[in-house]
Amino acid sequence: MKGRIIIRGVEHEGQSVDILIEGAYISRIGNDMPQLGADGAIEIDGRGKAVIPGLINAHTHAAMTLFRGIGDDIPLMHWLKEKIWPNEALLTHEDVFWGAKLACLEMIRSGTTSFMDMYYKLPATAEAVEEMGLRSVLACTCIDRFDPVMAEKSKRQVRALFTGMGGGACNPRIRLALGPHAIYTVSGALLQWIDAFSGENGVPVQIHLSETEEEVSNALRRFGLTPVRYLHRLGVLSPRLSIAHGLYVDDEEIRMLADAGVKVVHNPASNMKLGSGVAFRFVEMQKAGITVGLGTDGCSSSNNLDMIETMKLASLLGKAWRKDPETLTAAGMLRSATIDGAEILGIKAGRIEAGYLADLCLVDLNTPAFTPNHNFVSNLVYAANGSCVDTVICDGSIVMQNKKVSGEEEIIDRVREIAGKFV
Amino acid sequence: MKGRIIIRGVEHEGQSVDILIEGAYISRIGNDMPQLGADGAIEIDGRGKAVIPGLINAHTHAAMTLFRGIGDDIPLMHWLKEKIWPNEALLTHEDVFWGAKLACLEMIRSGTTSFMDMYYKLPATAEAVEEMGLRSVLACTCIDRFDPVMAEKSKRQVRALFTGMGGGACNPRIRLALGPHAIYTVSGALLQWIDAFSGENGVPVQIHLSETEEEVSNALRRFGLTPVRYLHRLGVLSPRLSIAHGLYVDDEEIRMLADAGVKVVHNPASNMKLGSGVAFRFVEMQKAGITVGLGTDGCSSSNNLDMIETMKLASLLGKAWRKDPETLTAAGMLRSATIDGAEILGIKAGRIEAGYLADLCLVDLNTPAFTPNHNFVSNLVYAANGSCVDTVICDGSIVMQNKKVSGEEEIIDRVREIAGKFV
16 A cells, blocks of 8 residues: 655646645645645655656667667667677576666656566566566567467467466556567568457557668568558557657558557657658647657667657757757657657556646756746756656655665666676 | 866776876876875875766857747747847846856856857856856857948957957966857958958957858848858958858868868757758768867757767767768767867867866766766767766866855856846
8 A cells, every 4th residue: 555645845837836646646736735644644845846747758678778888870780680689699587677677777867757668578677667666568579570480489478478467467557568579570460460469458569660761662572562551451550559660651651540549659869870860750640640759769779768858859850850940849749758658658647637647757946957947848858858857756656766766776786797798 | 376186096998097187287197196295186086987078069158048948949030039139138247147157057067168159248258157167268249230330349349358358368268259140240341350350369260150041042142152152252261260050061162161271060959959950061071171069059049058968969960861870970979079179169178188188077987878888988978968977177176076066056046036037
């Protein structure tokens, strides 16, 4: 049974308010909060701080923190073949556990309370998330390389995980999803099986799609269709599906995604650093009614998990490419990183409002980035970075206070030891 | 007379070294540093930290911190006419002093030790820089709006400042420069006078040039030439000149800049946020032999002064636009923000080397951004942000230690009070 937390005198939308948290939820916001009895309620002094919803990283590969800084500034296929795949072959359960713990530490420190992950050795990531107190949707990576034997193995793994995690939710904070890697690594038959499993069991699906021009031209050559049209023909576009990247989609494909209720996750840092391109069609997608969230991608392509930086990059890249300073506003980016991310993860979070999950952050206003404070949201998105976060509450529990996370030294030390074997 | 500082056991290019600073200069680097006598030398424990040269912000408008968050997400001319110019008309000497102090605080906290400024009420900025212990080249803003009376006033102001600052250098850390605002606000005659004054007195010049497509088309209409060709015809391209932005330059203009020894300052955050464009020709300029530095521009267009973020943005924007992950490497960005910036400012800084100015930072390695530490420079540029800086030394004096800058609370409080009048 969780207790009660009261945050006193914190800035929220320009007002000083008190926020009462009971159990995992925000129960009340106002100025007339009663004195709490001697029932062990925790009081947090919110003065000099502003509250924001916990940020939601809608696409990452948490344990890839282990490969941070390996293979930068080299071409994508060289990077994958020479750097990532050989190192991934060495990964143990313990490696993924500590890599994911480091990712959680980094997310907490920069204000992220929930994330959608896709990686190998999912139970190790689940353990790390459970210990660190975050919320996540963990997508089991499915790959068959168009080989029916591998496809059967992948299905068995999905069924076993689903059963093992008690119908997909082993902990109220952790939910199973399915992560077919991409259309060039997963057969159409397995994609259809995944869609059916997802429909029967109410499990979300996330896939990398339309990330590079090369992927599109290969899809045209192999399937005679662009990536979104190919998924449309397979019949696997659904409201349970989100696509990571979606950099190369035309107007008709945007219409197909919108009609099917598919959601999109934009990863500006990764798309930029890997040289994938600048032309993410954020505005057109939102106009068509598509929910667009934001993600960092894994730390070996981006190379951090800072969602405040991600909001800035998404805005600035869009303004620069479109030559339009009015587009992709700070407030719009904050919405994508909170409310829209929550919709993609299927959680009642992303708002500071009674009845919503108590996933929130307090931001320290006594810093240059928030001085002067003519416009808090602009300062948050354009001037600050993840280091502005002072306190993080997830699921009604404090996971960071005064910028300190319990056990952080051990995590850093253990990852340093483990990472020695990766080159 | 400055004392001696010894930094023990700090990481430098993968080795643990001791660094001896005597007066304003680095005097020795090695592992066999003698014990120092009882002469008051300061010892700094560098263990768990890495040393980097102090970063150099080669284009900013320091006191514009006062306008941070005013007028975001609106078009450039609207922003200037409705937001910036009316507020600038209200600026007093004291406002600029405190705005510049806030800028210095922010620069110190994010590892910048030197900057090139262009703003009004230059003596107020000089006072702030002097107090805060940073190094700067302060360009006196020159504008005549093609009016000979204003031109004469501008010349008088330049002469008075030059005399008042003792031949341009009132303090070894502060040097005068000339800042003709742009070719659309300064007449050709004044540009030629500025070039002559600069040549006679050895004073650097910086101008905003080729920032937007509109500027180029206006120059073609008004002068019959693109901006660089126009300066070339005026005969004012020289090794004393640096141009801020230079976003729209063709191959021949790059050749003209290179031949004349003109330097260029790239401001990725500002170019992106104002929607100026993505196509900065970094690679072509460097190939032609042009020194390219990095800048943040002022806080009302960018909206912070974090040069670590700027390095990342410059690299990512270039990779994305060129669709080339191999270009604009982390090491190249660090060089632009240090060695190349020092060349633009005309200072012997930007390297951790005996005989160079003791302008340097210690970076805290016990954070997620530097874990694991497979590649320190990659972590610095791609994973970290300005908050990684723990200690800053400028001109042989400690200006920040353990992330604390003397007087920071007062600066934040005073700017909050002052900023109330700007809307």
